[in-house]
Amino acid sequence: MDQKVRVRFAPSPTGPLHIGGVRTALYNYLFARQNGGEIILRIEDTDQTRYVPGAEQYIIEALDWLGIRFDEGVHIGGPYGPYRQSDRKAIYRQYAEQLLRDGWAYYAFDKPETLDAKRKEYESQKRTFQYDCTTRDSMENSLSLTSAEVERRLQAGEHYVVRFKFPAGIDITVHDLIRGDVTMNSNLLDDKVLFKSDGMPTYHLANIVDDHSMHITHVIRGEEWLPSAPLHVMLYRAFGWEETMPRFAHLPLLLKPEGNGKLSKRDGDRLGFPVFPLDWHDPESGELSSGYRERGYLPEAVVNMLALLGWNPGTEQELFTMDELIDRFSIEHISKSGAKFNVEKARWFNHEYMQKLSDEEVAALFAPQLEAHNIKAAHEYIVKVCGMMKERVSFPGELWDTCSYFFEAPTTYDPAAVKKRWKSGMTVHMNKVIEILETVPFDYEAIHHALLDEYIAGRQLNTGQVMNSLRLAVVGKTVGPDMITLIMTIGKDETVRRVRRAIDTIGEVEEKQEQPNN
RNA sequence: GCUCCGAUCGUCUAGUUGGCCCAGGACGUGAGAUUUUCAUUCUCAAAAUCGCGGGUUCGAAUCCCGCUCGGAGUACCA
Numbered sequence: 001m002d003q004k005v006r007v008r009f010a011p012s013p014t015g016p017l018h019i020g021g022v023r024t025a026l027y028n029y030l031f032a033r034q035n036g037g038e039i040i041l042r043i044e045d046t047d048q049t050r051y052v053p054g055a056e057q058y059i060i061e062a063l064d065w066l067g068i069r070f071d072e073g074v075h076i077g078g079p080y081g082p083y084r085q086s087d088r089k090a091i092y093r094q095y096a097e098q099l100l101r102d103g104w105a106y107y108a109f110d111k112p113e114t115l116d117a118k119r120k121e122y123e124s125q126k127r128t129f130q131y132d133c134t135t136r137d138s139m140e141n142s143l144s145l146t147s148a149e150v151e152r153r154l155q156a157g158e159h160y161v162v163r164f165k166f167p168a169g170i171d172i173t174v175h176d177l178i179r180g181d182v183t184m185n186s187n188l189l190d191d192k193v194l195f196k197s198d199g200m201p202t203y204h205l206a207n208i209v210d211d212h213s214m215h216i217t218h219v220i221r222g223e224e225w226l227p228s229a230p231l232h233v234m235l236y237r238a239f240g241w242e243e244t245m246p247r248f249a250h251l252p253l254l255l256k257p258e259g260n261g262k263l264s265k266r267d268g269d270r271l272g273f274p275v276f277p278l279d280w281h282d283p284e285s286g287e288l289s290s291g292y293r294e295r296g297y298l299p300e301a302v303v304n305m306l307a308l309l310g311w312n313p314g315t316e317q318e319l320f321t322m323d324e325l326i327d328r329f330s331i332e333h334i335s336k337s338g339a340k341f342n343v344e345k346a347r348w349f350n351h352e353y354m355q356k357l358s359d360e361e362v363a364a365l366f367a368p369q370l371e372a373h374n375i376k377a378a379h380e381y382i383v384k385v386c387g388m389m390k391e392r393v394s395f396p397g398e399l400w401d402t403c404s405y406f407f408e409a410p411t412t413y414d415p416a417a418v419k420k421r422w423k424s425g426m427t428v429h430m431n432k433v434i435e436i437l438e439t440v441p442f443d444y445e446a447i448h449h450a451l452l453d454e455y456i457a458g459r460q461l462n463t464g465q466v467m468n469s470l471r472l473a474v475v476g477k478t479v480g481p482d483m484i485t486l487i488m489t490i491g492k493d494e495t496v497r498r499v500r501r502a503i504d505t506i507g508e509v510e511e512k513q514e515q516p517n518n
Numbered sequence: 519g520c521u522c523c524g525a526u527c528g529u530c531u532a533g534u535u536g537g538c539c540c541a542g543g544a545c546g547u548g549a550g551a552u553u554u555u556c557a558u559u560c561u562c563a564a565a566a567u568c569g570c571g572g573g574u575u576c577g578a579a580u581c582c583c584g585c586u587c588g589g590a591g592u593a594c595c596a
Contacts, residue, residue, distance in 0.1 A: 223591095229522095342530060468555055
C-alpha cells in the first residue's frame with residue numbers, strides 16, 4: 001500500500017470524552033505520525049437527540065492538552081470538509097438512494113412501536129427478534145409491499161427508514177490487523193438502519209461514506225465495533241469501494257480496575273480516579289466528573305500510561321516521550337485482551353514525569369496553591385523549594401502539604417513526635433543551637449561542623465534526638481529534607497525565631513527517668 | 519438466548535518461526551542498605567503448575583480439539 005496513510009478519530013459529542021476514547025485517539029495519532037500520514041478529527045453527531053452542548057469543545061481541548069494534534073478537522077478545517085457530520089447531511093441521502101437503486105437497501109415503514117411490540121413478543125418466547133432475511137417479508141417495507149403502495153406511502157410523506165439488505169447465506173470476512181480474519185455469516189446479521197426517518201444517516205452509513213470520501217486508509221477504533229464490521233465491509237462492497245476499503249484494527253477495551261466490565265463513569269467517581277481527561281460539568285445535572293488534568297496529572301504521564309495500556313514496545317522500556325512512542329508504536333504489539341486500569345501505576349508514571357520537570361515548571365504548577373494560602377515569596381525561593389521537594393511528591397497538588405513550612409512557621413507541633421523526641425534537657429540543647437547559629441558563619445559546612453561534629457558528637461549526644469527535635473521546632477513534625485539545607489533555605493533569623501517559639505511553646509520536659517537508649 | 523472476540527504473577531505485560539522459559543520486566547507488596555527524620559534512591563525477596571481437560575511432538579505458555587470463564591454486540595445510539 002503505497003498511498004499516504006490517513007486515519008481519523010471520530011467521536012460523538014454526547015458528553016465528555018472517555019479515557020478509552022483518548023487512547024483510541026492516541027493510537028491513531030501515533031500510527032499517523034509514524035507513517036508520515038495524516039490524522040483528522042471528525043465529529044459524528046448524527047444522533048440529534050444525544051447531542052450535548054460543549055462536548056465538541058471539550059474533546060478538542062482534551063486532545064490538545066495531551067499533545068494529540070490533528071492535520072485536518074472540525075476545528076481547523078481541511079480539504080475534505082466539512083468535518084462535522086451534521087454539516088454533511090445532504091451528502092448521505094444521495095448515497096442512501098444509490099443503495100436503494102442498486103437493490104442493496106430498501107424502504108421500511110414499520111413504526112417504532114410495531115418493532116418494540118415485535119421484540120417483546122419474541123422475548124416472551126425466549127427468542128430475539130431480528131429484522132433480517134427471515135423476517136423482512138413479514139414487515140412493512142418496499143420488499144413486501146407492492147411498488148404502487150410504496151410509492152403511495154412515499155408520496156403521502158409517511159415516515160420511513162432505509163435498511164441494508166443483507167444477502168442471505170454468505171460468509172463475510174473482515175481482516176483485522178490485530179485479530180486476523182473474522183468471519184460471520186450474513187444470516188446472523190440484521191438489516192441495519194442506514195438512514196433514519198429524521199433525514200439523518202446512522203453511524204454505519206455516515207461512517208463509510210465519510211471514510212471513503214476522506215480517503216481514510218486505516219480505521220483504528222474500539223472493539224465494540226467489531227460485531228458491525230461485516231456490515232461495513234458489505235457497505236464498501238455495495239458502493240463498489242472495496243478496492244480502497246480501509247484496513248481495520250479493533251482495539252481491546254479498557255476495563256474497570258476491580259471486578260469485571262467496561263470502565264465507566266461511575267467507577268472513576270467510586271474508586272477515586274478520573275475516567276475523563278478534563279473536568280466535566282454536566283450541563284444538565286450540574287454534576288462534576290473529575291479529570292486527569294485537574295487532578296494534577298501531567299499530560300506526558302497520561303499519554304505514556306495510556307500508550308502502555310494495551311500496547312507494548314517489545315522491550316523493557318517503560319518511559320516514553322511522544323516522539324519515542326511515534327517511533328516505536330506498532331499495531332502488531334497491541335494486545336488482544338482488555339486491560340484493567342491501575343491507579344497505582346498511574347501515580348508512579350506521574351511521579352516519574354514530575355521529576356523530569358524543571359524546578360521552574362514545578363514552581364509554576366505550585367503557584368495556585370501558594371496563592372490559595374495567601375503566600376507571597378520571592379520567585380527564586382519558590383523555585384528552590386520546588387527543586388528540593390518535587391522528588392517527594394507524585395502530584396503538584398501534594399506540594400503544599402509537604403512543604404508549607406518553607407513559607408509558614410508551624411503553629412502546632414506533632415504530639416507523637418514531641419513525645420518521642422523532645423526529651424528532658426532539650427530546651428538546653430535548643431538554646432545551644434540558637435547560640436551556634438548566631439555565632440558561626442551562616443554557611444553549610446560551618447553550621448554542620450559546629451552542630452554535628454563539635455556540639456553533638458563532642459558531647460556524645462544522641463544525634464537523632466537533637467536533630468529531630470530541631471526539625472520538630474522548625475517544621476512542626478519530623479519529616480522533611482536535610483536539616484542543614486532546610487536551615488540554609490529559610491534563613492538564620494527565621495530558624496532562630498522558630499526554635500525560640502518551640503522552646504516557649506513546648507517547654508522543658510520534667511523528670512523522665514527513661515534515658516534515651518543511646 | 520444468539521453471534522463474535524478474548525484468557526501468562528494482585529495489576530499492566532514479555533513470550534509472535536514450538537526447545538535459550540521449572541516463564542522475564544514494571545507497578546504494588548515485604549525485607550535490607552543509605553539518611554539526623556520522612557520521602558527519594560539502591561539491593562534482595564515473595565508472587566503465574568502459562569483458565570481447565572484432552573491430544574500432536576523427542577519437546578508446548580507457544581499448534582489442534584473440547585470445556586469453562588470473561589468481554590462486546592444484538593436500537594430509527596454511536
